[in-house]
Amino acid sequence: MRIEHLINGKPTAARHYFETVNPATQEVLAEVASGTAQEVDAAVRAAKDAFPAWAARPAVERANLLRKLGELISKNVPELADIETRDTGQTISQTRNQLVPRAADNFTYFAEMCTRVDGHTYPTQSHLNYTLFHPVGVCALISPWNVPFMTATWKVAPCLAFGNTAVLKMSELSPLTASMLGQLALEAGIPAGVLNVVHGYGKDAGEPLVAHPDVRAVSFTGSTVTGNRIVQAAGLKKFSMELGGKSPFVIFDDADFERALDAAIFMIFSNNGERCTAGSRIFVQKAIYATFAQRFVERAQRLTVGDPLDERTVIGPMISRAHLAKVRSYLELGPKEGATLACGGIGSTSVPEAMNQGNFVAPAVFVDVDNRMRIAQEEIFGPVACLIPFDDEAQAIRLANDIAYGLSSYVWTENAGRAHRVAAAIEAGMCFVNSQNVRDLRQPFGGTKASGVGREGGTWSYEVFLEPKNVCVSL
Ligand code: NAD
Numbered sequence: 001m002r003i004e005h006l007i008n009g010k011p012t013a014a015r016h017y018f019e020t021v022n023p024a025t026q027e028v029l030a031e032v033a034s035g036t037a038q039e040v041d042a043a044v045r046a047a048k049d050a051f052p053a054w055a056a057r058p059a060v061e062r063a064n065l066l067r068k069l070g071e072l073i074s075k076n077v078p079e080l081a082d083i084e085t086r087d088t089g090q091t092i093s094q095t096r097n098q099l100v101p102r103a104a105d106n107f108t109y110f111a112e113m114c115t116r117v118d119g120h121t122y123p124t125q126s127h128l129n130y131t132l133f134h135p136v137g138v139c140a141l142i143s144p145w146n147v148p149f150m151t152a153t154w155k156v157a158p159c160l161a162f163g164n165t166a167v168l169k170m171s172e173l174s175p176l177t178a179s180m181l182g183q184l185a186l187e188a189g190i191p192a193g194v195l196n197v198v199h200g201y202g203k204d205a206g207e208p209l210v211a212h213p214d215v216r217a218v219s220f221t222g223s224t225v226t227g228n229r230i231v232q233a234a235g236l237k238k239f240s241m242e243l244g245g246k247s248p249f250v251i252f253d254d255a256d257f258e259r260a261l262d263a264a265i266f267m268i269f270s271n272n273g274e275r276c277t278a279g280s281r282i283f284v285q286k287a288i289y290a291t292f293a294q295r296f297v298e299r300a301q302r303l304t305v306g307d308p309l310d311e312r313t314v315i316g317p318m319i320s321r322a323h324l325a326k327v328r329s330y331l332e333l334g335p336k337e338g339a340t341l342a343c344g345g346i347g348s349t350s351v352p353e354a355m356n357q358g359n360f361v362a363p364a365v366f367v368d369v370d371n372r373m374r375i376a377q378e379e380i381f382g383p384v385a386c387l388i389p390f391d392d393e394a395q396a397i398r399l400a401n402d403i404a405y406g407l408s409s410y411v412w413t414e415n416a417g418r419a420h421r422v423a424a425a426i427e428a429g430m431c432f433v434n435s436q437n438v439r440d441l442r443q444p445f446g447g448t449k450a451s452g453v454g455r456e457g458g459t460w461s462y463e464v465f466l467e468p469k470n471v472c473v474s475l
Contacts, residue, residue, distance in 0.1 A: 009192025
């Protein structure tokens with residue numbers, strides 16, 4: 001099978017192709033167009049040409065088309081989920097029950113929102129100021145390989161809803177569902193050129209896209225290293241940067257132990273641990289640390305690793321051989337730094353025969369970790385938990401904040417005052433109290449420090465996809 005770019009509503013061939021493989025089996029799934037500056041330029045031109053008519057359409061018409069796209073995604077959940085699981089190794093129970101349905105919700109939600117864009121008024125006795133919101137123009141939307149379909153739609157939906165046009169570039173490691181998104185958008189009646197999809201590598205396709213002078217805004221989700229490169233290459237543009245994380249999961253000794261344990265397991269091991277908001281540094285107060293560590297390790301050892309297409313599987317393969325090597329390198333590093341690997345690790349996974357070429361890693365738990373170790377400071381992005389004991393509230397806050405990142409955070413305590421104090425003190429874009437990561441599409445999603453710039457979600461998406469204009473009228 002060949003996957004082409006989608007430029008101006010037409011499948012467009014490339015000079016070169018790369019292979020995308022199933023990380024559970026190494027089977028080649030498709031040959032995919034490998035974009036270059038030339039194809040990127042054609043896609044940006046198509047988006048630029050389509051912009052005036054799309055921006056001029058009444059919001060209610062754009063909303064109807066986006067709703068239709070949401071319906072088409074809903075109708076195609078089984079196929080999209082199957083393809084996403086084969087392309088990424090994310091388990092079918094996640095893709096079919098949560099991630100692909102959430103992609104449909106993204107369109108329904110922003111369809112509604114774009115008909116309700118409001119403004120502000122600032123009246124004085126001599127002047128009346130009011131704001132108008134205009135679409136920005138051509139937007140570059142760049143998505144990573146983890147949860148690629150949901151992430152792409154999280155960008156495409158507000159971008160198009162607010163009257164912009166887009167060039168979407170998926171990760172070279174997970175391109176398949178995006179090409180279906182382009183086709184479904186056409187089927188929904190979204191005009192050619194409004195959503196263009198270009199495939200390829202970051203250097204060859206991503207960089208010319210963000211640097212293109214006709215691109216006005218860049219919405220990027222990916223690593224902090226790439227985010228920094230993009231800001232340098234792109235020059236002066238609007239940015240939304242959703243970057244890496246190493247989020248603290250803080251459990252006080254008065255917490256609801258069983259619920260905290262469930263949530264801690266979920267936040268590090270679901271989505272194969274390849275989750276930006278993973279609670280990867282688990283701080284546990286000393287009075288409950290030993291019991292918690294023992295129970296956590298027992299639970300981790302019971303998680304089913306294997307065929308991601310099997311409903312019962314909790315942990316599928318890592319996305320690529322290179323990523324598997326990276327995760328393994330941290331499993332080797334931890335003991336050298338002085339941490340104890342209580343379970344998991346190299347060679348400890350048994351998977352079905354047909355999967356023995358897959359990029360599997362058993363859920364791993366490091367105990368008695370020091371927060372300054374590299375395993376606690378660097379984003380591993382796999383099923384690897386670090387358990388760190390702490391004494392009191394002040395120390396928990398200090399350790400939680402002793403990190404370059406600031407994406408998400410989790411606090412578990414039955415003491416309401418402490419919950420609010422710690423939530424306020426943690427340096428992160430999001431804090432969940434007595435809860436795992438639960439998304440409301442109105443909330444500002446994003447991070448601080450090395451985890452990003454800007455927020456998306458609800459009216460927060462105005463920041464990147466709309467341009468406010470102040471009109472000042474003399475009375
Ligand atoms: P990555 O930075 O390697 O790649 C992301 C995308 O950027 C890919 O499409 C890639 O082709 C492209 N790219 C690479 N170099 C580029 C360049 N020079 N110019 C333009 N584009 C370029 O990230 P990844 O490995 O695909 O994804 C994992 C990372 O994403 C993790 O750090 C994770 O935390 C982060 N992430 C963040 C969020 C969030 O919302 N904050 C969500 C999901 C993933």
